[in-house]
Amino acid sequence: xxxxxxxxxxxxxxxxxxxxxxxxxxxxxxxxxxxxxxxxxxxxxxxxxxxxxxxxxxxxxxxxxxxxxxxxxxxxxxxxxxxxxxxxxxxxxx
Numbered sequence: 001x002x003x004x005x006x007x008x009x010x011x012x013x014x015x016x017x018x019x020x021x022x023x024x025x026x027x028x029x030x031x032x033x034x035x036x037x038x039x040x041x042x043x044x045x046x047x048x049x050x051x052x053x054x055x056x057x058x059x060x061x062x063x064x065x066x067x068x069x070x071x072x073x074x075x076x077x078x079x080x081x082x083x084x085x086x087x088x089x090x091x092x093x094x
Contacts, residue, residue: 033092035090036090
């Protein structure tokens with residue numbers, strides 16, 4: 001490969017990598033959850049949310065009936081979080 005082509009390829013790859021990383025934003029949302037009957041249900045919901053790609057933390061509060069989730073918005077969304085809650089057997093309040 002010619003040096004000029006190599007340099008253009010390198011610069012193009014660098015630009016692509018920087019573009020995808022630069023727009024990532026960490027978000028924290030609290031989701032009300034219905035259907036919990038024990039602290040074990042809250043733990044199960046935490047585990048389901050932590051399994052979602054992009055989630056860095058999930059912390060359930062059984063007494064309040066809610067879970068607080070921190071995630072990267074380029075990899076996860078509120079819709080995916082609510083689906084994880086639903087897949088775990090509970091309902092996420094809108």
